[in-house]
Amino acid sequence: MIHVVQEWNAHDNRDLLDQMFRMRARVFGTRLQWDVACRDGSERDDLDGASPAYLISADRDRHVNGCCRLLPTSGPTLLATCFADTLPDASQLSDGSIWECTRFCVDDGSCAPAVGGIGPITAALVRSAIGLARANGIDTILANVNAATVRMCRRAGYRIDILGVTHRFSPSVYLAAFPVAACGAVLDRGVVPLAEAAPPPGRFPDLRGANDLRGANDLRGANEQPFSPWKKVS
Amino acid sequence: MSPLIPVETIVERAFDVIESVDSVENVVSDLRTLLGVDHVVYNCSGSGSDPTVRPYVKMTYPSDWIKRYVLMDYANVDPVLKRGFSSALAFDWSEIVVKSAQEQAMLRDAIGHGIGPHGLSIPVTSRLGHRGLFSVSHSGDVDVWRRYRADNIKGLVDIANRIHRRVLQQEFGETRAHLTVREVECLSWSAQGKEAADIAGILDISVHTVRDYLKSARFKLDCVNVAQAVSKAIAHGLISV
Structure with a gap:
């Protein structure tokens, strides 16, 4: 079950x-070694x-197994603070109907991949985010994702526009825009479960046919040293 | 709740009202007529987060309700205000969970004064995290209200953000954000008469994305439509033709 938690019901x-x-x-600090502030x-x-x-x-016993965070780009965003250098245009998009989705992660206790993890939890989170956006007059959801997630969501029928890519990180970070109206149509006609839409293991995602930026198909830098964009919070 | 004017036209007219009408008081009053709702309320505060600290409120409520609201210190009870300043997402007043007898009494009092019972509140924020709340209310049939909400929520979200921006600039000195290269590019092509679809082809991005950039540029420049954003951008020397 997906819970919507805001300050009022925190x-x-x-x-x-x-x-x-x-x-x-566990996911971002320990497993992915991002430069995030972990305390206690x-x-x-x-x-x-x-x-x-x-x-x-x-799950039914309220054991958390996945989450993401939604914020309007009219307010402070991770995109604007941490991606201003790498994605200078799209990171400065600012409008009350364009929201960013960050800290998306899934951890069901198994050894499944943690971020953009493939499975029913991811599927449910994506569906909920789109459904919530649609009910709230939100046009676009922006999310930084890896190539595997892009491919997986596309296979499930969601339209994703790639607004930017940076190879400074490993794996490369794509800024994906989910047009809510088009993605909502997928909910209406019943979704291919994302679990079945998983790419075969070990293959590079195919980003052809995307209206992506020049160079977005270029997966150079995949072997470069990991570099985390997320600033340490003092 | 006139269904005769297309939503896009109403939103554009509302932007025009927010941009050009002399006072925010008159803005909410004009919006009430334009949107065809019973009441329009805009809340913000000097603290940026707590609506009861140096409150800034503009509303179309009748004066006897406003007096009553102040007299009873309802600002510290009002569950709409409480929820609105601790939410990111818009909410219908029917979703409010009444938690105390005080809140219950206040809501009953409000309905007695002809406020609600239906309403939609849209929390808004700014790059500096300065929060506000825009609400509309309606007293008619619940089905009419639900239909209105579904048809208009997108427009109301845009209007809410626009009015917040005006108040922040006018009252709290927040400044405009800079345009990015992509936004300038999209505006420049618009200045040369290109439609979103043409620009999408030229820049090799999707039409939806072009619209996002133009929307963001319009918002940053406080413009009603792309044409106005183009002329403002030219006037400010942001683009040249």
Whole structure:
């Protein structure tokens, strides 16, 4: 089940939030070694104080297994603070109907890939984000994703526009835009479960046919040293 | 709740009102007529987050309700205000969970004064995290209201953000954001008469994305439409033709 947690109902969902921050520390801090601030086993940044809307996936016993964070680009965003150099144009998009989705992660306790993890939890989170956006007058969701996620979502029928790519990180980071109206149509006609839309293992994602930027198909830099864009929060 | 004027036209007229009408008080009053709702309320505050600290409120509510609201110190009770300043997403007043007898009494009092019972509140923010809340209310049939909300939510979100921006610039000295290269490019091509589809072809990006860039540019320049954004950008020397 997906829970929508905001400041107003944070008090009643303290257990979900605590688990979410701990999961983020495990996934982004420990496993992916991003430059994120983890304290007492929890990962938080400044934007967690900017009253975001969290989508938190949990099982029946309220054990958290996935999450993401939604913020309007009219307000402070991770894109504008951390991607201003690498994606100078798209990172400065600013409008109340364009939202960013960050800290997307799934951890179901198995050895499954953690970010852009393929499976029913990811599928449910994506569906919820699109559905929530549609109900709230949001036109576009922006998300930084890896190539595997782009491919997976496209296979599931979602339209994704690639607004930018940077090879400074490994794997390369794509800024993907989900046009909500077009993606919402996928919900209406019933989605191919993302689990079945997973790319065969070990193959490079095929980004042809995307209206991507020149160079977006160029997966150079995949072997470069990992470099994390996420600033350390003091 | 006139269904006769297309939503896009209403939004464009609303932007024009927000941009050109002399005071925010008159803006909310004009918006009420334009949007065909019973009431329009805009809340913001000097604190940027707590609506009761140096409150900035413009509304179309009748004066007896405003007096009552102040007298009863409802700003510290009002569940709409509380929820609005601790949310990112828009909410219908029917979603409000009443948590105390005080809140219950206040809502009953409001309905008694002809406020609501239907309403939609849209939280807004700024790059500096300065928060605000834009609400519209309606007293008619619930089905009419639901239909209105579904048809107009996108436009209302845009209008809410626009009015917030005007207040922040006018009252709290927030400045405009800079245009990016892509936004300037899209405006420049628009200045040369290109449609979004043409620009998408030229820049090799999707039409939806071109619209996002133009929308963002319009928002940053406080413009009603692309044509106005183009002329403003030329006047400010941001693009040349």
